[in-house]
Amino acid sequence: MLSIFNRFMDWFMMREEAAGAMAQNPAQIMQNLSDVNVLISEPAGNFASDEAKAALLQSIINPLNEKPGLSIRLINKTFQRSLKGSLSEQFETVIEEGRKTLEEEKCDLLLWGKVELEDQAVRWHFLSAKEGEAALGVPGIAENILVPFAPEKGTLDVLYAAIFAACTPSHTSHALKIAEYLLGAVDPLTKLPAGLSNRKTPLPAKISTMGMCAVVLANIARRSEELGWFDPAIKAFNTWSELVDKNKTPLDWAMVTNHHGWLYEEMATHGDDDHAIEHIEKAIKLFESVCQVLEVRTHPLEWAAVQLRMATTCAKIGRKQSEPEYLQKAARYYKKSLTVYNQANYPLNWADTMAKMAKTMMLHGQLVKGAQSLEQAGVAFQAILQVYDQDKYPAQWANTQNNLGATLFALAKRDPSTAAWLDHALLCFENARTYYLETGKPKLVHVIDKNIIKAQELKDEIEEELNSDLLT
Template sequence: MSKLEKHYGDGETIFQEGESSNSAFVIRDGVVALYKEGERGRVLLARLSPGEILGEMGILDGGVRSATAIAVGAVTVEVFARNDFLAQLQSNPDMALKVMGKLASRLRAADAMLVAQRGESGSNLPVPYTGGAEKGRGTEAQEPGFFGRLFGGRRREATGKAGGARPAGSPLGLPAILLVPQPGHAVYAQELGERLASFGFAARVAERPGGMVQLPEIRRWLAAEGADLMIGVAGEEGMVEFRFLPTQGIEDRPGMFFPDQRLILPVEIDEPWPHLLGAMALAAVDPRGEGQARLFQTHLMGVLEAAGDSARQPPHGLYDSLAVGLALIGLANLFAQLGVIDPQGGWHREALELYRAAAERLPFDAPYEHGVAARLQGLSAQVLGERGGDLTLLREAEKAYREALSEFTRERYPRDWGLLQNRLGVVLFRQDRLSADHEVVKAAMGAFQASLSQLTRSDDPYRWAEVLHNLAQAMQIYGAHQGNAEVLAKAADACRTVQEVWTYENAPLYWAAANNTLGTAQFLLAKRTGRADHARRAGEAFQAALMVYEGQNLKKLAAQARKNLSHCQNFHPPRKPPPMDDAAWAQSQKGDESP
């Protein structure tokens, strides 16, 4: 087959919409964005990752390029001539199936875009909406309601009572939502429920039981009601305020919605913001399993692609600086949630830009909102910094977490404070391998110890084990830098304590990660002290990790474990302890071993 390799820099065009199609491409490194020109300008269609094919559409149908492909960062592609690509499809069933699957995915994405553009559910399946809560004043008036004006859509008659039938879950697999209005604001919640139902959500209005203010009991109530998400709704002076609270989810994840985080929108608002609001409801929920994650991905991408540049700026007519900043945070969360589902798609970079913009627009007298923006900015910067080995981004994450800690104090938000201390410790620890400043490891140890003072074993054993394992890794590196066998021994002891919670039976991958750290600490002790028993214990730990990695078919991790095991098997005690210069080797063991 005739093929060649080509390299593109950030922003370079690989091919242009409307050009003749005479070649196809396979991405080897980097991310490629596909755009199409629309009535309102350029619209993002997709982001393609290494291993994916692009440019095949025109070859298959004989037409011109249907989109423009642009490199996002440095990109390397293999270029295949048209005739050779067609011949390969005929002779290579795996490649043909891959192309067919891609075409099917594009059809599904196109359906989602049509749904977003038309404001319809895309399905004839019934999606019941029961209007639940007591009506507020003015709900019987014939004038257009809030979401009638907001969406310009056809209203449905709401039926049912608060506390009635549970939202059964959308037949499309979208979350079940309870809409909980403030007293006198039921009309806003009712009309939001109607519109969410038209998007495919199972939604109804309900009154929260009186006296229920603590998050754990509210979440238990939501679970009993069969809901995945609660949206609090209130209106005042031409504005409507929303709060998103998922029933359960991954704590401290990028793009999460905080319980007291608000979204404030004007009553009069234009498209595509109604659909973006629905997308935020989706982004507030953690998908259950791979299938629902892909459904969320298709739905979110459809809304964002249809919205174009409007998904990166506040709605027209919104001038209040607090509301503008909150809107930008909500938009950033959409991109960050996509980044969690599709880590290679470049979504976190877009999220990070929006979090930065939000921090600039928020007023000075909004400390909680600044804390939320900083914390979310840190999460996305950390993801990008760790993935790309970018010291600048890791330092940005450190700065953001320190700013967030000024609001999420131990006195007011004890658990959030503990989680932030752990995050701060991780980004400090990651900086060590990228800089000559080894004091950051000592600072990381302090942050992990602070986190452990709040996140205790009795209250949250798995989170406690995670933080203690992080501390063990930091102690291991610090002991290597300082030539301190006592610190290395403490790191090994910490790993053994972690394995009292991360057992082989209930968390095999985490147990293997702890064994990998334990083995590294023991091997460094062997080199430092010259004692063969430390090397033997290191080999036992690496062997245990290897057993899990081979059983899970994790080839890269298994290969590293075999290499480490061979070091132990070939260990020969030196005549005298060598100078402790093993920190670089220890850091090399901290790559991707954690699940």
């Protein structure tokens, strides 16, 4: 794997002696992947004529169908996003109808879009048949690629790789094959902008192609085991950033920049990264800039999602490097997201975010050996039980009981005069233990049993000291 990677890095470093290293046709790399069945719908918008519409669609379908592993067919149906609500809400109908169509047609991916006459292009979106966030490629429905009416080879190469990436390959080797193909096909990636002529590919389409290329490489890097795969993705983002104008296409800029930040976050948590703090700071800076576009007033759910991403980023590095400062930062970002994910409108999101914040504060309290963070964590865990009812959400209820017990036990060790904390902690441990015993989780039962013994010993010590003081 490393030798293959080095060959592509030679391309990036513009070393001429590596020009003949890749004897294999890039398309052949993809032949061993599972075939992908793709539906392409008629894009929304007006065409000059039916002939013009047919020519546009065939300019994409025909060349892609000639590539290995793809089967693309046209359906006489149009999907169009709503213009109301948050960005997430605008795509709800498309997701529901699109996945239903994919199930009926037994296909893996839907390409749907809208004509952008000003740019002489179609903005294509990807919808995978698999629900949830894809682990690779295009994780959200809002990401897109602007394809000219007469696309050049470079654009089709990036679209081809993005199609595979959007279908969530099941193994890391699949992701790396897509990366090998993409880097080989654009030969090299840093020359892709020059390979898209201004006459055939308008600047917005060129920028979009570069952005999608960077997004796919970033997600591939997150799936790979080698830290070196992050470098091509970073170079792709740098090339894209030299072309894009944030003010002209703010939403598209925010989508790509969000992946850029995510890339640095993943790099920082990689075991071999020697510059984790530097990369975390870069990630936070990028995420903060995304929030300047996806503002809480206009895009509340997207804004909250980025706040959660920053919170997760800080919490990871705080735990990994035992950095109390980053744990505090994580808690602040969690609190910000709770202004959107409030208990009244999003009770489960609220409870989940509160639980993450409470765990972060509990760890912070243990690191700094102070009671304030532990007290805040205890209050948060207690509040979560208002949503995680024992009957409706028994697993979450038991986990919260266990965490609350651990927090109260930690507080009692710092302030032995408060015996009530130990009594409450023991009750919480017993509640969680009962559930774990009934559901067959012996390892968790074993851990709780040890905590119960320690808490009981501390309680006995406190009572013995109190009795001794009274006798004295």
